[in-house]
Amino acid sequence: MVTKAKTNPGGWNRIVLLGPQRRKPTLAEAVAEHIGPRGMLAAITAGWEEREDEDQELSDHLGGRVRNLRIHARVEQIFERDPKLFEAMQRRHHRLRYLQDLYRRRLGHMLDSAREFMRLEDPEDEGEKLLLDEQREDAMGAIRRLDEQHLAAIAGVHARFRENHRIPDRKSIVHHKEELRTILGDAAGLCIAGGHVAVLLNRVRLFDLLELWPDRPLFAWSAGAMILADRTVVFHDTPPQGPGNAEVLEVGLGAFHGVIPLPHARKRLKLDDPLRVKLFARRFAPHACIALDDETGVTWNGKRWIGRAGTEILTVDGTLDPARKR
Amino acid sequence: MLAIRRLEKNGPPRPAEIEGFLGAHEFPLIEGRTVTFAFQGEADEVHLRHWIYGLGSTQAFERISGTNLWYLVFEIPEESRVEYKLEVVIGDQHRLIRDPLNPNVARDPYGANSVVHAHGYEVPEWSFEHQDVRRGKLREHVIASDVFGDKRPVSVYLPARFRENRRYPLLVVHDGSDYIRFSRLKDTLDNLIERLEIPAMIVAFIDSPARLQEYAADDRHADFLNKELVPLLEETYPLVAEPSARGLLGASFGAIASLHAAWRNPGFFGRLLLQSGSFAFTDIGDHDRGPLFDPVVEFMNTFREDPGRPSEKLFQSCGTYESMIYYNRSMVPLFQSTGMDVRFVEARDGHNWENWRDRLREGLSWLFPGPLWMVYE
Incomplete structure (x- = not known):
């Protein structure tokens, strides 16, 4: 078991999070297992942006049963017809970027402090060790509190935006929602591909897509998996510029709680550095940080998460634990 | 022992x-x-x-x-x-x-x-050709130049998955053939774009039949870039026609050519990557670098008196084992005083193409940050 059973607010019985699909696709296998050979599959490839409709490879992989929801193109249409909404979204975008910048400034100092405490050698004296451990835990707690404050601030921006611009029943959006509801009603499963995580999340959220989705299997990989979590965490330990501090970027769609998907973890994270792994896992605990690399994945079966062979989880000890095989 | x-x-x-x-x-x-x-x-x-x-x-x-x-x-x-x-x-x-x-x-x-x-040096793996990386293509053009009164070959790099319905930043590279051949710039672009460390971009590789004259602060070359090459590329390709998405790269005299072109048309090129710039100047008396440097020294002396604000962001690199290091170090505070965002990097290397290769990742990713943090495919 990858993580303890958590409540699933969507109430779905089947969520399948997969590793990247470009080189070694496993989606068809997962679809066969959870849906079988028949039934239309709705697809979201909005993260591919202007290449959204270049889904032939995906369709071929799934035997031609894909119907692309064209979320990216729909939003482009909405922007054309509803320029006020476009402007409002631009303003929200700038505000969120500003908020992220403010958060980043505080986060860097806090992570430096937490790393410094973690690197300190444990004193021989038990009493001193207790004091150091308290400081370590406090430094970590401060980061967790900052992450939570940041999430709350982001949620506030979104809530005001939804209310001020009457997103749930805005005319330019509503008829798309009805079309999407019809398509999704006929779909046996929904596949959400990766790509640009913020573009994908913002466009999917505009349609409250998960509210339209009946209780059928949901497949997602890379950025697609990231947006379904209750928080979207972006990460890279060795970027060419900057310190490489993982950041809470967004409030996710909340299809599940308790798991933070980390696509391309082997490429993006220094998983052989126990201090970095420990810091990452402790910071986001009790969430389980799951490394989603090629041919890995986890499935929510309505009661608990189950990992594919080879799937690993970052532990608070700084190691990687294999998720249980099925 | x-x-x-x-x-x-x-x-x-x-x-x-x-x-x-x-x-x-x-x-x-x-x-x-x-x-x-x-x-x-x-x-x-x-x-x-x-x-x-x-x-x-x-x-x-x-x-x-x-x-x-x-x-x-x-x-x-x-x-x-x-x-x-x-x-x-x-x-x-x-x-x-x-x-x-x-x-x-x-x-x-x-x-x-x-x-x-030496111990600790490694050839950067991002400069190698990797089999699993999507490759961009080079498209050859010949541009009739009124400024020079001749025709100029230009190789235009189009990134992998190039699409006409998307807009791209533009980088113009002096001594383009040498950058491809000796600094592995095409492989580097393929790799950095694949890794999302820089955005998919269009890169124009240019060469000069007489670089020691044309790159030596020659007004004709600046006009060729500003009035002929870039406008033509903006007509031909889907480019973001904004200074922040327009860059010049050059080494040695190519850096002079880049700085001079930006200085002649301030704000047009918002990004400069200048490697081992031949920034020779004099405070008093003559220089001792030979007649080829006469126009360079004249330009640099003029530039030092009246630099304006040639660009928005400047990445400058130089080897500590080359004579240009002292000029390059001297220029940093002056560049900064113009209001440009300046980053200067030194390396224990000389005036050569592999030094320039090794600084490309840092320079390009700073001037043109890619969507590394946002894209998970």
Whole structure:
């Protein structure tokens, strides 16, 4: 078991999070297992942006049963017809970027402090060790509190935006929602591909897509998996510029709680550095940080998460634990 | 004790011991901060010829008496990269050769040099061709130039997955063919774009038939870039026509050409990547760099008096083993005073194409940050 059973607010019985699909696709296998050979599959490839409709490879992989929801193109249409909404979204975008910048400034100092405490050698004296451990835990707690404050601030921006611009029943959006509801009603499963995580999340959220989705299997990989979590965490330990501090970027769609998907973890994270792994896992605990690399994945079966062979989880000890095989 | 000292500590080694010594090590032999060069053969003298500014340009090898083994030991700072040749003297004949014991070679437009990599230096893997990386394509154009009154070839790099319905930043590269051939710029672009460290971008590789004149702060070249090349590219390709998405790259005189073109049309090119710029100037009297530098020095002196704000962001790099390091260091505060966002990077290397290759990732990703944090495919 990858993580303890958590409540699933969507109430779905089947969520399948997969590793990247470009080189070694496993989606068809997962679809066969959870849906079988028949039934239309709705697809979201909005993260591919202007290449959204270049889904032939995906369709071929799934035997031609894909119907692309064209979320990216729909939003482009909405922007054309509803320029006020476009402007409002631009303003929200700038505000969120500003908020992220403010958060980043505080986060860097806090992570430096937490790393410094973690690197300190444990004193021989038990009493001193207790004091150091308290400081370590406090430094970590401060980061967790900052992450939570940041999430709350982001949620506030979104809530005001939804209310001020009457997103749930805005005319330019509503008829798309009805079309999407019809398509999704006929779909046996929904596949959400990766790509640009913020573009994908913002466009999917505009349609409250998960509210339209009946209780059928949901497949997602890379950025697609990231947006379904209750928080979207972006990460890279060795970027060419900057310190490489993982950041809470967004409030996710909340299809599940308790798991933070980390696509391309082997490429993006220094998983052989126990201090970095420990810091990452402790910071986001009790969430389980799951490394989603090629041919890995986890499935929510309505009661608990189950990992594919080879799937690993970052532990608070700084190691990687294999998720249980099925 | 150094390996060479162990070899000679009991007197002249026998031929078999020398063969064993040479066979047991890679040369030049790096031991901590010490490098040992070796040469085996008949000669009257052997010298190391290098281009490290501040160090005598020739260093004499010693011969282990009674043998044909020559060696030279010196300290080399960590992460250094040094190009060199051996000068073998027999009678009045002086032959410059690559080090026969060293397989590492650095090529440039004039041929090739041997190269020694100090402890801590590694050829960046992002400059290699990787099989699983999507590749961009080069599309050849010939541009009729009114400014020059001739036709100019331009190679235009289109990134993998290029789409007409998307807009791209533009980078114009001076000495483009050499950057591709000797600094592996095309492979570097493919890799950095694939890794999302820079955005998918369009890159125009240009060459000059007379670079020492045209790149030496020649108004015609600046006009060619500003009035002919870039407008034509913006008509032909889907480019983001904004300064922040328009950059110039050049090394040595190519850096002068880039700075001069940006200075002539301030704000048009929002990104400059200047490597080992030949920023020679004078405070008093004449310069001593020969007549080719006359227009360069004249421009730099004028620029120092009236720099304006040529660009928004400038990434500047230089090797600490090249004579231009002092000019480059001197220019940093002046560049900063213009209001440009300036980053200056030094490396323990010389005035050569592999130094310029090794700084590309840092420079490009700073000037044109990619969507690394946002895209998870």
